[in-house]
Every structure is written in structure tokens, then in C-alpha cells.
Amino acid sequence: MKFQTAIDIDATPATVWRTLTDVESWPAWTASMTKVERLQAGDLGIGSTARVTQPKLKAAVYTVTECEPGKSFVWEMKATGVKVRASHIVEDRGEGHARMILGIEQTGALSGLISMLYGKLTRQYVSMEAEGLKKAAETPEAEAEKPEAGNA
Secondary structure, three states, X not given: OEEEEEEEEOOOHHHHHHHXXXXXXXXXXXOOOOEEEEOXXXXXXXXXXXXXXXXXXXXXXXXXXXXXXXXXXXXXXXXXXXXXXXXXXXXXXXXXXXEEEEEXXXXXXXXXXXXHHHHHHHHHHXXXXXXXXXXXXXXXXXXXXXXXXXXX
């Protein structure tokens, strides 16, 4: 299963990135997450891990496998028979606007079965995350925050 969605956001790419990489705040702006716990301190980067708890799904530990600060990150999780790869891309649309592209791909021996059972829910969650990120990044508070070192 592979699914991708894109959404235009009326906020700077730096604001979108800052909102996106504050992964522990995700449950505040998307109902698709009940808890996200970083497993180490510091900026989100290659090797960073987080335990993600979502409604109707088993908690999973995601590891960042690719990261271009300010622009994109990919994190992955592996479970019996399946590997999930979630991509997060921030594009600069100019004049203080951004586009967020979220993608998810499931591979492995059980990915077909998991897609049949959870495909609709997965697509719903990715769409909810895109909409939630848009609303969170477009708030005056998000735009007013100063970039943190390493996150700009």
C-alpha cells in the first residue's frame, strides 16, 4: 500500500517545519494520534526515535532514517511481516507559503493483508494529519514563534 497527500499551508516553510518536527505536540492538532513520545532529547534527525500511539492501532516505535533539516524527514517502523515508511516533505511555495506532502508506504509479507484491514484507516489518518498540521501551522502563535537552533 502506498498513499500520499499534499496540502497548501499559509505559513512559512520554517513555521511548518517547526510545527512538524515538534512530534510530541501532534496529538494536540490531530485526532489520529493519542500520544507521541520522543525517546531521546535534541533536534529530530537521523537515528531519532519516537513511540507513536494511535487509536485502533498498536503503539509503534518509529526511527528517522532520512532527514534534510527544514525540508523533509522519513521515519520507519518494522513489525512482524510489515515495514511502514512515512515521509514528510515541506516545500517552499514562495511569499511565506508552504506545501506539506505526507506519504506512507507499507511493504513486507503481510503488507497486503494489513492494507486490506487498515488501508482505509491509514489513508484517513494521513489526511487528518495534513489538515491538522495546516491548522496548527497557520495559527498566529505558530507563525510568531522564533526558530530554534538547528530547526530553521
